[in-house]
Amino acid sequence: MNERGMRLRFTWCGGVMFLALLTLCMRLVHLHILTDAHAREIIVANRTFTTKLDVERGKICDRNGDASILAMDIVGRDICADPSALVSNSLIKAVAASLAEDLDLDTDRIERKLSVPGSRYARIAMKVHPDLAAKVEARELEGVFFEKTNVRYYPHGDFLCHVLGFVNYNGDGSAGVEQKMDIFLRGCPGILESRKNALRQELYTQRGRHIPSMEGANISLTIDQFVQCRVEDVLDEVVAEHNAKGAWAIVQRVRTGEIVAMASRPSYDLNMFTSSDANARLNRAIGYTFEPGSTFKAIVFAAALEEGRVTPDTKIDCEYGTWMHAGRPLRDYHPYGILSVADGLKKSSNILSAKLELMLGDRLFYSYMRAFGIGQRSGLDLPGEEAGILHPVRKWSKVSGSRMCIGQGVAVSAMQMLGVYSAIANDGVLMKPYIVAEAHAKDGTVLHMGKPEPLSRPVSSRNAALMRQLLARVTEKGGTGRRARVEGYTVAGKTGTAQKAIKGGYSSVNHIASFVGFLPAESPELSIIVVVDDPQPIHTGGRVAGPAFQKIAEYAVRRMDVPASNHFKLAGR
Amino acid sequence: MARSTRNRKRTQQKATLGPIAAPIIVIATMVVVIIGLNSRYQALGGEVTQLEQERRELLQALGRAESRWARMLFPHRIEAALTRHRIDMIWPDDRMIVRLSEDEVFGAVFDRSLMRGEVASLSRGR
Numbered sequence: 087m088n089e090r091g092m093r094l095r096f097t098w099c100g101g102v103m104f105l106a107l108l109t110l111c112m113r114l115v116h117l118h119i120l121t122d123a124h125a126r127e128i129i130v131a132n133r134t135f136t137t138k139l140d141v142e143r144g145k146i147c148d149r150n151g152d153a154s155i156l157a158m159d160i161v162g163r164d165i166c167a168d169p170s171a172l173v174s175n176s177l178i179k180a181v182a183a184s185l186a187e188d189l190d191l192d193t194d195r196i197e198r199k200l201s202v203p204g205s206r207y208a209r210i211a212m213k214v215h216p217d218l219a220a221k222v223e224a225r226e227l228e229g230v231f232f233e234k235t236n237v238r239y240y241p242h243g244d245f246l247c248h249v250l251g252f253v254n255y256n257g258d259g260s261a262g263v264e265q266k267m268d269i270f271l272r273g274c275p276g277i278l279e280s281r282k283n284a285l286r287q288e289l290y291t292q293r294g295r296h297i298p299s300m301e302g303a304n305i306s307l308t309i310d311q312f313v314q315c316r317v318e319d320v321l322d323e324v325v326a327e328h329n330a331k332g333a334w335a336i337v338q339r340v341r342t343g344e345i346v347a348m349a350s351r352p353s354y355d356l357n358m359f360t361s362s363d364a365n366a367r368l369n370r371a372i373g374y375t376f377e378p379g380s381t382f383k384a385i386v387f388a389a390a391l392e393e394g395r396v397t398p399d400t401k402i403d404c405e406y407g408t409w410m411h412a413g414r415p416l417r418d419y420h421p422y423g424i425l426s427v428a429d430g431l432k433k434s435s436n437i438l439s440a441k442l443e444l445m446l447g448d449r450l451f452y453s454y455m456r457a458f459g460i461g462q463r464s465g466l467d468l469p470g471e472e473a474g475i476l477h478p479v480r481k482w483s484k485v486s487g488s489r490m491c492i493g494q495g496v497a498v499s500a501m502q503m504l505g506v507y508s509a510i511a512n513d514g515v516l517m518k519p520y521i522v523a524e525a526h527a528k529d530g531t532v533l534h535m536g537k538p539e540p541l542s543r544p545v546s547s548r549n550a551a552l553m554r555q556l557l558a559r560v561t562e563k564g565g566t567g568r569r570a571r572v573e574g575y576t577v578a579g580k581t582g583t584a585q586k587a588i589k590g591g592y593s594s595v596n597h598i599a600s601f602v603g604f605l606p607a608e609s610p611e612l613s614i615i616v617v618v619d620d621p622q623p624i625h626t627g628g629r630v631a632g633p634a635f636q637k638i639a640e641y642a643v644r645r646m647d648v649p650a651s652n653h654f655k656l657a658g659r
Numbered sequence: 660m661a662r663s664t665r666n667r668k669r670t671q672q673k674a675t676l677g678p679i680a681a682p683i684i685v686i687a688t689m690v691v692v693i694i695g696l697n698s699r700y701q702a703l704g705g706e707v708t709q710l711e712q713e714r715r716e717l718l719q720a721l722g723r724a725e726s727r728w729a730r731m732l733f734p735h736r737i738e739a740a741l742t743r744h745r746i747d748m749i750w751p752d753d754r755m756i757v758r759l760s761e762d763e764v765f766g767a768v769f770d771r772s773l774m775r776g777e778v779a780s781l782s783r784g785r
Contacts, residue, residue, distance in 0.1 A: 161722065290707050
């Protein structure tokens with residue numbers, strides 16, 4: 087080929103390339119400048135997205151802080167499937183069986199969800215734990231895919247379930263601390279407005295609005311997970327040993343009102359709250375009221391001492407077991423003749439207690455009950471607290487006072503009953519109980535702080551000390567609560583065996599057994615209540631709840647480093 | 660004659676190319692700089708997005724580690740581990756516990772700091 091021919095070819099090639107480039111340029115100009123506004127809007131809209139940024143809900147920890155997490159958010163998976171793909175490949179049965187086995191779901195239900203030929207999306211399970219999702223993922227099931235989602239996770243299953251509560255599928259706290267502290271825990275989701283490329287990847291340079299999420303605050307509780315664990319173990323033992331319907335217990339610091347442990351049986355797994363029944367979800371420690379029985383007598387004794395009607399040595403006739411008052415008989419479990427007030431409390435005499443109430447009068451007794459917090463919510467920072475039942479004096483019959491003072495015709499929660507004994511232990515000052523120690527943001531800012539708060543002073547410091555001495559005799563030899571004794575510590579407390587109220591009277595076979603007390607009696611640090619619902623066949627508070635109290639107290643004093651009683655004796659306190 | 664004509668033509672070409680080429684070169688340089696900066700900007704954007712993703716993944720890993728740690732610290736697990744290693748833990752007898760009040764502790768710190776001061780003054784003297 088000669089030089090001229092070559093030049094001609096180059097010219098042609100150059101021309102074609104130039105034309106191609108020109109066409110491309112024109113197309114670009116057309117797309118970017120000449121496209122009409124509507125089409126451009128569609129293009130921009132397709133590439134633009136606004137998404138709500140996930141926010142991490144705050145953690146809940148015990149009193150030891152971040153080292154002991156009780157509730158936290160983790161990234162889990164929603165397990166989804168493409169029904170049309172499964173229908174066309176006739177894989178529904180195999181996939182449903184496999185998913186049902188892994189996720190512990192009903193096969194038929196999954197099959198029904200997947201048998202929708204026209205659909206491309208079916209959600210099989212929501213908020214699945216990442217470990218379980220990984221197990222399903224490893225099976226590489228055709229037509230099954232996964233979507234990331236935040237999952238509320240409780241590392242210890244049913245541990246502290248009634249206090250922690252749970253979060254529903256919409257992310258709202260629906261029980262316990264999760265509900266009460268929702269405003270702090272939930273945080274605020276962020277917003278991202280940006281554009282994506284053809285590969286659906288975000289174009290950072292096109293990012294319009296980016297408001298980062300404000301993560302939820304962490305909550306520290308006043309609970310000690312070691313004491314809590316002990317309490318739960320003891321309650322499980324009690325329920326099993328005494329064939330009880332349920333049991334509940336609270337441990338409180340008397341000086342501050344802090345709740346150190348709170349447990350209720352039956353319990354439920356927080357990670358599977360949907361499969362639990364309402365009965366298991368009830369926090370009986372605050373949400374169940376019962377007639378307390380003899381534990382209630384402490385109020386009338388404290389009131390009679392405070393009003394100066396009696397002294398511990400005042401002798402009262404206990405009528406040898408049966409006393410007719412207002413035409414109705416009142417009986418003692420064991421018949422007694424003349425008893426001192428101190429012995430009346432130790433032996434738990436109904437007749438002596440009723441006579442103390444008569445000395446006080448209904449109005450005065452009522453005012454003491456109110457001052458001790460009976461018939462009103464304690465103000466504990468948990469939802470679902472019951473106020474109990476305490477009728478006003480105008481609705482009382484002639485025998486009401488003599489029955490109420492022995493814990494009949496009045497309904498209380500365990501929290502209220504513990505409050506009475508904590509007040510006696512705390513020099514007569516009733517403290518507001520609290521379970522949330524602190525809510526702090528991620529940057530350390532304290533948003534909420536639980537503080538000791540006195541509510542009332544039903545009895546003076548002197549009479550509170552006197553009551554402590556009288557209650558300490560209950561666990562001595564000859565007292566009803568000797569099984570609650572803790573080696574090295576003087577325990578003050580009271581047993582309670584209440585017949586359960588049934589239609590038209592009281593059951594002779596169904597009881598509520600309880601023990602409430604504090605230790606060490608010389609300088610109280612911890613108060614504890616144990617309530618057992620319908621223990622069979624042994625049903626007395628001293629034999630059922632007393633040993634449980636002892637097991638909890640024995641551990642709690644060591645864990646909370648409460649000095650033994652001889653420490654005070656040696657120190658001359 | 661022919662040479663002088665050729666020289667004149669070259670001079671004329673230079674004179675006409677100069678004013679056209681200069682702005683083209685300036686514009687081309689600016690375009691190159693803008694394209695360079697833009698691509699650098701895009702690359703940084705990509706890097707930021709990638710780091711954001713990495714941060715998310717690290718936070719997820721942290722969450723998983725924290726949940727494992729929380730499970731490990733659970734009292735029952737600790738008890739099981741102790742049993743497995745045949746370790747029998749007992750609480751010390753109350754007589755074996757020495758409790759120091761806040762004053763005693765601060766007093767001890769104060770004394771120690773005094774002692775340190777003495778040692779320091781001795782060493783300075785040396």
